[in-house]
Amino acid sequence: MATMFSIEWRGFVEFGLLLLYVLLGGFTVVFFFKKSRQAKGRLRVMESELASLKQEVANSRMLEAEFRRKQVEDRAFFYDNPYPMWVFEEQGFKFMAVNDAALHHYGYSREEFLEMTILDIGPPEESPTTLDFRQWLQDETVATRVCRQHKKDGTLMDVKMTAHKLNFQGNPAWLILALDVTAEYRARQALLRQKERFQLLSESAADLLFALEPPAVIEKICLKITAHTQSDLFLNFLSQDGENKVMLHSWAGLPEELARRLTQHPLPIDELLCHAAVCQCQPLIIEDMQSYPDPKAESLRNLGIRAYICLPLHPNGRLLGTLAFGSRTQKAFGEDELELFSSLSRYLAIALDRWHLLKEAREQSAQLQTAQEQLQRYTGELEVRVAERTAKLAQSLRSLEGVLYHVAHDLRAPLRALHGFTELLIRNCSPLPTEATADYARRLTEASKRMDRLIHDLLLYGRLGHQQLVLDSIDLGNILNDVLHEWRATIQAKKAIIQVSQPLPRVTGDGQVIRQVLYNLLSNALKFVARPPAIRVWAEAGYPTRLYMEDNGIGIAAEHQNKIFGIFERLHSEEEFPGTGIGLAIVKKGMERMGGNVKVESEVGRGSRFCLEFNSAY
């Protein structure tokens, strides 16, 4: 590089030298001419010296040509370099030399360039200060920096400058190679933007899909999108359940009054600007709203919106809302932006759909739970009511028994009087005047006696129904002996033969009830018989324990064997065999209350065998 600058300088030097040589040569010739007589012999020396001198001149001419050639080469290297290059002095940053490429690239002429400083080609808004520049240059001997610069016609470029310090025309200066990297820069910016967009989209998708309530995150996401796309407005309408209306849910860039109105009153779908698009499930894209004729767009036009897009959110054909973006600064949205809006609206639609489905599912589940709770409540109430009814029933039964008790009690008093005074009457009037009178008298007393027996048996049966049993281990033999003792008069009178297979087993039961049961059975065995009664009693121990009473009575026909245990069921008239018809009913009820049973085997004319089954579990 230094040689290039010494070219011209050396040229003068060489020329000077040359002149000197020539002059020297001339002086030498003159000198030798004056002394020609003396030194003819020296001529040859002089001639040879002259020849060598000529040789040297030729050499220096060659060198000069070499220099010139190099000069041209170096000159080409700088001036003809395809990249802009220049030299500026360190002191005032003034351009000292500029190559053709710089002239071509920046648009200035060489004269204009040489009048400017390096600061003049920086961008108008962003002029690097002198201090800043100097600092950059002081960092290293070879430094690189990218900065914005502008051409004469105002075109901005990103330029990568490589600087090298040198000495130029005696002054410290810098040699700069300027590389236009605008294209690469733009490409890198575009790539960064793509990356940003991708990240934004995936974040938004994640936010939407993980949110329990998507509407809550819409505003945050849309604000990010609005910032990224340099939009001035976004509108998000959500549909109202079940109606064909939408209401503004989140927004940015609307005046307060308008926003308030839209968030309080649902809008019917057909009043929306994007109504037609919604019906077709297509987005509405408008370039330059200002010249869009639709009257529904008036409020948006008044806001100065130019580029606009409205996307219906319609997963599975159901309209859940709309999402719109608008920009005042851009006339139309670019393809990348439109794609971004589109993807976002798809994610939002899916998230909203899922949210609605979840809500419905939750509602149904809540309804189910409510129904279940109601059912439980009703069941509980029902149980309570049933318990109440049962208690009332038991109470009324008890009161019924009380009534029965008192009725029976009160019935028996007049019965006693009836019977007693009838008897007294008969005695006082005895002997009675006629057979008939005697008969009437007899019937009177019999009737009242019978009524008393009926009341007595009824009371017994009633009590058996719900009295509290007193369970104990009962010796059947003891009870039977007591009962036989009670009937001893009749047994004796009828000359009855009773055979008991001792020992009789023990059973668990209510002693009083068992006594009554045996009493009644024995009563029947002694009554329903046409000859002297022969009664056999034996038992089978085990599970269950069975007690048998067999008689030689009149027997019971097969078709009546079930009936006889019914209350008031009588197979014979009072004249044939007196009785209340309750005796066997009492036996059955008593056994059942103790968890057992009574059965009969019988044949008319061959007697009956009654079997009492005692429940061992009791």
Added chain:
Amino acid sequence: MNDAHRPVILYVENDANDVILLRITFEKIDFPAQIIPVPDGEKAQAYLDGLGAFEDRHQYPRPDLVLMDLKMPRVSGFEVTRWIRAHPALDALPIVILTSSEHPEDRAAALAAGANGFCIKPVGLDELEGLVREISQQWLHLVPHG
């Protein structure tokens, strides 16, 4: 004052028919007992205390036996029984319940209240006679003549 002390039976019974029948039965068996009826529990208490009309012990002598019905208005046989037993001067007085109730609980309750006996009023004069004999024998130590 009589030489031969006729046993006095206080019959606490609100049914007039039952009173007549009992009296007739006693007459029939020719027992010398004097039957004094009172129709309810309050009068029984007044009689035993010798209050009011019953001050005259000549006309209304102290009883040797009390026959008591259970079901009476206002004051029941149970209450009178308890009252007698709590009465300092009357604790030795035998009480026999004479009722138409065959409720075993009533028997237990009466005996728990302090009654000495529990009999059920029978239907039929013969049965009544048998009962009366039994009661007289047991509580009045009366032996029938013939």
